[in-house]
Amino acid sequence: MKRLLLGLVMTAAYAVPPVWADEPVVVHLKNHKFSPSVIKVKANKPSMITLYNDDDGADEFDSSSLKVERVVPGHNKANIRIRALAPGKYPFMGEFHAATAQGVVIAE
Amino acid sequence: MISALIIVFREVIEAGLIVGIVLAATTGVPGRGRAVALGVGAGVLGACLVAAFAGEIANLFQGSGQELFNAAILLLAVAMLTWHNVWMASHGREMARELKAAGHQVKTGERTLAALSIVVGVAVLREGSEVVLFLYGIAAQGGTSAVAMVAGGGLGLVGGAVVSALMYFGLLKIPAGKLFQVTSGLITLLAAGMAAQAVIFLQNGGWLEFLTGTVWDSGWLIQDDSLAGRMLHTLIGYSQAPNGAQLVAYGATVAMILVLMRLVNAPKPA
Numbered sequence: 001m002k003r004l005l006l007g008l009v010m011t012a013a014y015a016v017p018p019v020w021a022d023e024p025v026v027v028h029l030k031n032h033k034f035s036p037s038v039i040k041v042k043a044n045k046p047s048m049i050t051l052y053n054d055d056d057g058a059d060e061f062d063s064s065s066l067k068v069e070r071v072v073p074g075h076n077k078a079n080i081r082i083r084a085l086a087p088g089k090y091p092f093m094g095e096f097h098a099a100t101a102q103g104v105v106i107a108e
Numbered sequence: 109m110i111s112a113l114i115i116v117f118r119e120v121i122e123a124g125l126i127v128g129i130v131l132a133a134t135t136g137v138p139g140r141g142r143a144v145a146l147g148v149g150a151g152v153l154g155a156c157l158v159a160a161f162a163g164e165i166a167n168l169f170q171g172s173g174q175e176l177f178n179a180a181i182l183l184l185a186v187a188m189l190t191w192h193n194v195w196m197a198s199h200g201r202e203m204a205r206e207l208k209a210a211g212h213q214v215k216t217g218e219r220t221l222a223a224l225s226i227v228v229g230v231a232v233l234r235e236g237s238e239v240v241l242f243l244y245g246i247a248a249q250g251g252t253s254a255v256a257m258v259a260g261g262g263l264g265l266v267g268g269a270v271v272s273a274l275m276y277f278g279l280l281k282i283p284a285g286k287l288f289q290v291t292s293g294l295i296t297l298l299a300a301g302m303a304a305q306a307v308i309f310l311q312n313g314g315w316l317e318f319l320t321g322t323v324w325d326s327g328w329l330i331q332d333d334s335l336a337g338r339m340l341h342t343l344i345g346y347s348q349a350p351n352g353a354q355l356v357a358y359g360a361t362v363a364m365i366l367v368l369m370r371l372v373n374a375p376k377p378a
Contacts (some may be wrong), residue, residue: 013331021143035137036284047153050260056245056248057241057244057245057246057249058159058162058241058242058245058247059245064134064332064333064348065332065349067308067311067349067351068355070166070174070175070312071162071166071174071237071238072166073162073163073166073241074245075351076163076166078166078171079171079172080312081311081312081313081314083320083377084320084321085313085353086322095115095238095242096111096115096242096245097111097242098111099111
């Protein structure tokens with residue numbers, strides 16, 4: 001019984017994935033448009049977006065569903081942490097240029 | 109022009125509602141106009157500095173400097189709001205008496221002005237730095253669109269100020285005997301909402317990683333992105349899909365303020 005428990009604990013320890021198992025998703029913002037604008041991440045796992053703002057001016061990566069508000073100055077980059085998401089679509093935008101800067105994170 | 113109007117309106121409302129509550133909470137206190145103006149002025153100056161050094165701030169602490177900075181200034185505001193409420197718990201009745209008396213001079217209230225001035229400064233700094241970055245980007249482009257943007261920004265400023273003023277004058281309709289009780293209640297929820305928001309920033313910066321699961325989703329009722337959602341977010345910390353840590357921070361802040369208020373208000377042993 002003890003051995004079984006120990007085995008289970010060991011298995012659980014190995015089964016826990018490292019926090020940032022996958023490489024960050026690289027996204028560029030140029031001419032106030034995201035590319036790619038559709039970002040797929042694994043559901044129920046934290047992920048990271050590395051956003052390069054290639055424009056001259058600042059913009060704010062803003063998403064209420066992702067709970068992220070992150071200002072990225074022009075010609076700068078930001079690592080944006082995305083929490084473990086339930087499967088679904090999570091829209092985001094560049095708040096300063098919301099007419100064109102739109103995108104969506106799809107967790108699946 | 110419309111985008112400038114919307115962004116400026118949104119940010120001004122968020123800071124303006126806080127200024128409105130602070131003004132109501134200091135009704136009749138001499139020198140409050142100067143204290144609030146000082147807070148607004150320092151906030152605008154701070155917003156320009158934060159905007160100018162946005163890149164440098166963001167790159168601190170392995171790239172999570174912005175999150176840490178936001179969390180820190182929010183927690184500073186929470187501390188100041190807590191201090192105000194605790195102080196009010198022992199002096200509120202005296203202040204209400206002074207307010208009802210002839211002259212409406214609430215001299216007692218002067219001691220809490222500094223704390224509330226800091227709260228105003230923090231609110232203006234947070235919302236203002238986004239406006240500064242946004243308008244700077246527009247101005248840098250130049251041309252006729254810049255003129256339209258400035259016009260839109262001006263309209264947004266006026267609109268936000270009008271909504272904030274409406275709330276302030278609404279609060280003033282409350283009878284003098286009850287006013288400070290109401291503002292203390294509002295300030296408790298304001299502080300709790302800020303603490304919950306600070307938790308989000310700490311989570312996004314990778315500093316807090318527990319209870320991150322969503323507890324409920326009331327997006328079918330009020331969306332975070334709607335005007336109502338944004339105003340409720342500022343006033344009471346509304347979030348359509350709060351996570352566990354957010355709720356813990358919210359509840360703990362309310363409990364802490366109420367317990368401290370109760371403690372200082374307890375009858376002194378003879």
